Amino acid sequence: MQLTLHKSEVLKTSSVKITGSKSESNRLLLLKALYPVFNLENVSNSDDSNLMTKALVSDESIVDIHHAGTAMRFLTAFFSIQEGRTVTLTGSKRMKERPIKILVEALKELGADIAYVENEGFPPLKIKGKKLTNNKVSLAANVSSQYISALLLIASRLEKGLELTLDGEITSVPYIKMTLSLLEEIGIETSFEGNVISVKPSTNNQEAQTLVVESDWSSASYYFSIVALSHIGTEVTLSSYKNESLQGDSVLVEIYKHFGVETVFGEHTMTLKKVRLNVAPLELDLKNAPDIAQTIAVTCFVMGISCDLTGLHTLKIKETDRLVALKTEIEKLGGVVEITDKSLHLKPSDSINEMVPIATYNDHRMAMAFAPVALKAPVVIEDAMVVSKSYPTFWEDLKTIGFKISE
Known part of the structure; x- marks a missing residue:
């Protein structure tokens, strides 16, 4: 199934319950x-x-x-x-x-x-x-x-x-x-x-x-990206999460401070708040959390900033060669990307091509990582139901926070 994500704006405050890790x-x-x-x-x-x-x-x-x-x-x-x-x-x-x-x-x-x-x-x-x-x-x-x-x-x-x-x-x-x-x-x-x-x-x-299985931090990464790309004051509350997590992707809390996102923990929730706009180029070693590389690369591209991501050697043997896939799809949107067998280097850009069809390569993370592009420009996600691999209700949850999506 192909989905069109129209240019959207998320609600000022919203909440999502994410399934277990x-x-x-x-x-x-x-x-x-x-x-x-x-x-x-x-x-x-x-x-x-x-x-x-x-x-x-x-x-x-x-x-x-x-x-x-x-x-x-x-x-x-x-x-x-x-x-x-x-x-x-x-x-x-x-x-x-x-x-x-x-x-x-x-x-x-x-x-x-x-x-x-x-x-x-x-x-x-x-x-x-x-x-x-x-x-x-x-x-x-x-x-x-x-x-x-x-x-x-x-x-x-x-x-x-x-x-x-x-x-x-x-x-x-x-x-x-x-x-x-x-x-x-x-x-x-x-x-x-x-x-x-x-x-x-x-x-x-x-x-x-x-x-009790804690909710999935990799799935939460897409909301960190969404809040980073939203207006100051935007808040999204996610459950069920805890501050002391076993999951490596919980480094998102520290990483997304760079993008102006503050995380506040409740009893079983975390609230992501957009608190700052100015963002500098990013250098990051993701050897301990390679699954969030796609999310971070797309966040940087949409923000128009450069990033140098290293420690990505395991991405070549995932559902697809994620480094090649990222380069191909970001360049379709107008970005400039260089990759090695273990790193990705994105140059800053000041525009985004609209209504670009994003191929997903049988890879759930490709579909979800590129969804936040719609906060700046309309985008088409091919084979969108590939998200069922890790997060079957993803598209419905995006609609509840304000995304405009059609088949």
């Missing part, structure tokens, strides 16, 4: 499958989390997770310890182009039985579940944190737990710490000292409890 939900869904004693509330209603839920209860021999990259990584680890069960884990055409060799090799070192069905190093995978008896493995520290989290999530179910050594400078540390915090929350003992992460084996005495 996809990152937290998918980790907790896997842990609940391993430890059924606890319950979950505010689970993400995203496609990815729905696919994760279905895969974890499926008794089929073929499990298809479509575009869900997190599910592919986490389920590869999960199925490798399901003793006596054989599963072929597959996905979309793009998923079959996304590398998984680093995780597969690590699991094999632990004793897993995994074979490539088509191309070496890529899904689909044939996984024969078994007891994993080894407990030590090393990974390059700059790989996707999802590989690391996949190992950590099953670690307490290994006979001797896990000792994971990360070689080099660690990226996406907040996502690793999120995984460890969730393990601790359900009673699993962990440590993270230097470059070594240890997870103790489970004693199977987890207490029954209800865990």
Whole structure:
């Protein structure tokens, strides 16, 4: 479905309830499958989390997770310890182009039985579940944190737990710490000292409890962008959020101060306020929060300021090559962008081309990151329902705060 976002102005004050974090939900869904004693509330209603839920209860021999990259990584680890069960884990055409060799090799070192069905190093995978008896493995520290989290999530179910050594400078540390915090929350003992992460084996005495998933900070990023591009005095209140978050994208609070956005926390809410107009060029290392690069780049473009974003090497293996996609679509709007394999450099611009069709590349974040353009110029979003991957009600929520949208 193609949507036209007419030039809009958001309401002076508005509020939006955002579904649970996809990152937290998918980790907790896997842990609940391993430890059924606890319950979950505010689970993400995203496609990815729905696919994760279905895969974890499926008794089929073929499990298809479509575009869900997190599910592919986490389920590869999960199925490798399901003793006596054989599963072929597959996905979309793009998923079959996304590398998984680093995780597969690590699991094999632990004793897993995994074979490539088509191309070496890529899904689909044939996984024969078994007891994993080894407990030590090393990974390059700059790989996707999802590989690391996949190992950590099953670690307490290994006979001797896990000792994971990360070689080099660690990226996406907040996502690793999120995984460890969730393990601790359900009673699993962990440590993270230097470059070594240890997870103790489970004693199977987890207490029954209800865990509430915090709402998704990546989804909140689009509202930070919207408020940044709005008039002074504009306020948007989002729920359910907390000041002390496990999610790496909560750095948005500090980053968007640069764009004149102040964040005030309530009991379960945060209110974003536009308090200042003048904005300077931006230099930012996003190695710990690469998922918000698209949002920030578009904010800078619409504001007409330059930005230099680094630490983006993991964006090349997402739903699409996000760096190439960003360059292509911003340049359609009239911007000038240079990219390397791990950085993006945007030059300042003073105008925006109107009614430009933005391609979304099967990437939910492309659709949502470019939506705030409509606060300055009308824009067309192609394949707009791709947002269902992480935020199915996005377009309806935008309408409630003042966006004018038509099919």
